[in-house]
Amino acid sequence: MKVAIIGAGVSGLAAGITLEKNGVNPDIYEQNAIISDHYSHVGAALSMAYRSITSEPLKFLNHLLGIELEPLESIKKLIIHSKNSKAVIDNENIGFSFIMGQESTSVTNQLLKQIKKSNILYEKRVSIDLLKEKYDYIIAANGSRSEDYIADKYLKGWRQYLVAYTRVAKLHGNFETNTVVVWGNKEVLKNGYAFLAPFNSRTASLYVTIPHLSDWEELNTCWKDFLQQTKILDKTTLLGTYDRTHVSANSMSVKWENCFFVGDQGGFLDPFLGLGAATAIASGVLAAKAITENKDYDQLTRQYKRVISTMSEVRNFYDSIDDEMFDTIVAAEDNQLLKKLIYGTNIDWLKYGAIAVSPFVKSQKSPNFHETSSSPTH
Template sequence: MKIAIMGAGLSGLACALTLEKYGCQADVFEKRGLAGDRFIYAEAMFSMFHHPIDDAVSYLSVEHGIHLKPSSTIQKTEIWTENERSSLNGHLGYVNMRGKHPAAYEKQLADQLQGKIRFHQDVSHTEISKEYTHTVLATGDSLDTEKIQPYKTALTVRFIGAIVAGEFDITTVHTFFNNLFAPKGMAYLLPHSVHEASLILVYPQYPENEVLDKDELWENCLVECRKRLNQNLALISMFELENYRIGTTETPRIGNTFFVGNCFGSIMPFLGFGQLESILTGIYAAQAIAGKGNYEDLVRPLYKSYHDSLSLRRGIEKLDNKQLDFLAASIRNPLMEKLLLSKRVDGLKIASRLIHPFQKRS
């Protein structure tokens, strides 16, 4: 068996690490000069969307021997709409770093790997599959998937983000649902430390959004965030990404080619998050290659979550600011909060079902 992994990101490295656990070595190809060789920013994992996994970090460590150290635990999520403010409290998940940051998750995974990563190798599936018996497509780019099989794109999004300076409580994250600056999207602020945070605006590139001035949306986002946090939030650095695709494959595996991470379609459409799902697809592909499971069966729950998440997204997208206010206010109802945070229920499924009555109200 000769295994190639294309991409040393979350899914590719999780796959390589799991293969090592089963005594299999893979050749990992990475087009960049090191794992996470790009701009620094923070990402989050929210437990309520990962049912039945309660604590993703300890689950990956205990069940799969993949050890990740987040930068903070989320104890509070502030939800801001145009006229309302609500919060969810409890052990809600984690914030972690990505990119060139020394504690970036991709760097943490690369450090756990015994085998070497072949850097500066921009490889193609066509050439790799000639040499290897098994190929894992982990390039983080669904355009690579589309060269092999259809990929159903639900939406493409634009990210505008910045590292901002201020005074932050590292256990509190802020989310903003406001069509005035995040049309059918959202903005969020994730602290890296008590002095630094990532502020990210993300919205779908629908035709009606593309006629809007993106710089103006970003300015309005910044104004709102500064006002709500009552801070100046000086910009340290900025990044912008467009045409980031959210969608899914028709099949997770073709012969001995395994699609993992974004190449599989592991971005959950509601918030556009997919870290845990990417890591899981990497683990599952390795298990299948090592003869420890069937990839199609292992990823089935992820397809299900994807569709629940898409349904939640489509519901939220229909809400105007008044309805978003109403939704935020309803979260202050203790019963609603309890339901959303219950470890016994699937928060994503519940939220995707609960959203529909809000669409009818105006």
């Protein structure tokens, strides 16, 4: 059996590991000279988002992969800021953080170390049309930048519904290593949010992502307003930034002929928080299992698609509320009893909440439909 994987990100490498475990050594085509993101940042997997699948996403992911991924930190404290309210959630099973980038401990490099026999072909830009006659199966895992995005050409019923402009910054200062901070302020960040997570006690990544903008100038304005409003640079030093867009899309199927679409290409990017590593990895594993075990890939990924669908409803709800409503929600989350109910149980609150609000909200389509890009580090 001959299998090609386009892209050596987390979903492509996860697929390669799983194929090797089942006796298939794929050819992995990577257009860059090295593997891993061009910029380093800290991501997170929040347990609440995956409750419909598992109460312990890291343990579940490791079981699915058959290896032991090491997180950067277990998240012990989550601080949420709205315009006029603040909630502090601590000592609960909030989730875990991980590094995306070129560090040896990054998720990508941890996965890369598990590739033993597959042929990784660097600086090779290939297409499905070029490979589909040469290989029995193809796994498309090449991200969502505009020059790489191909899913719309092949997947039935493909629909892009959100483009978010994103700026990732690295900060130097003093940070609590197991604490992440989130800001949501419609006046400053529109329908977006800011997310800070530490690499260590001295450096952290700040992730600002805003959907439905018309151009980069709008992001620059939001960025400047956010820095001024939070005064975050009064206590930290800005080391650099990196800009890119993120795409959220869905389709009737994530398979076309002998091709399987995983990660961003398969629409496995969370449209609310923009955190897709866990579902991207899972989709790569399941594509490989579908190939080696002759199973239905759409069926295997159905529960993960439901997670994305739930987060899409949460996104629509967040888009539809104002600062006053968000203040009320954040103030409620700071209530001790509610914190125990929301974060101290395994009830899938997001699922039930999404069902409850979905009849009352309308989705907003990004004006820059199918326009995606990235930029060098500033």
